[in-house]
Amino acid sequence: MLTGEAMWRLLREADEPGNPEIPHDYDHDETRRRFLALAERLSADFGHPTENDLWAKDATLHARLNIPVEATRGGEQIYVAVSNFASLAIAGPGNPGVYDSEERDVRFEAEDRRLVGTALADLGYRLVDEPEIWQRYDGANEDILPAWTWFGRYFDYL
Template sequence: MTSPNDHLTELLRRLDDPEWPEWPKGYDRHGTGALFERLVARLKAGFGASCPAERDTQDSSEYGRVEVPAHATVCGERIVVSVSKFGSLAFVAADNPGAFLGTREARDEGALDAGDLAKVEQALTELGYVVVPEELLMSDYDGPTAVLSGRPSWWDRYFGTF
């Protein structure tokens, strides 16, 4: 039986090269940064608010994070978008990564509006990012790359520190 996330799991496995744990071979730091700046601008325009961002994270496979502030969201909770250095992977979290078991739980608990989520995911998709559900990223990592964790997850692999 196939899962709706099978194509995403396949992508995560295809991007996984143990010789390049922190960023992929041929990583374009400038291009990744320029695309991230476009994302920050899109979210700022879409939510009508300044969106603080962390860029070029050191010793991590995560490139950066951008935050839609709580006052700009329908539910009054901030939205955090994390972008990986790998394959334009991104994920969306309400409040903070790991605060909920994914966007579905955040919506069910009233912390994330479906319209706000759609606005963020549309910006990501239109810019060429691949949105990976946080639930999938929290599943056990079983690839060949050594990651710093006792029981690593796909999040550790593509958004964690090395």
């Protein structure tokens, strides 16, 4: 998982001025193919179908999936969301914004975390630290996206 300086460098590099929804080189079909491959992989790894939300429109988020509680070792659903930008992904127990890093690390059972992280890495996603990106957005599109967070910049609806 990317954290700290490396994560912030990546988030700022992917932040194209004037283009809040999709990057200039966005390929919807390829992005969707890769997300469906992720859903298939995690369904196999967890032995249970994922619940997929593929209908993100007017969003920086491409899609999200949930691994149901009955398939996890930690006793809580796991979410995985992927952005339209830079192969960015976030993952954790429950829902985004629920836990700080410390509590997330306790609640995101080690084997569940390993399975999710390995699947994301194998498919070329770059996992970023979700609790860290709830900071106020101060990037290249600040005039278009006032009062946003970095989470909103890459993983939310416009």
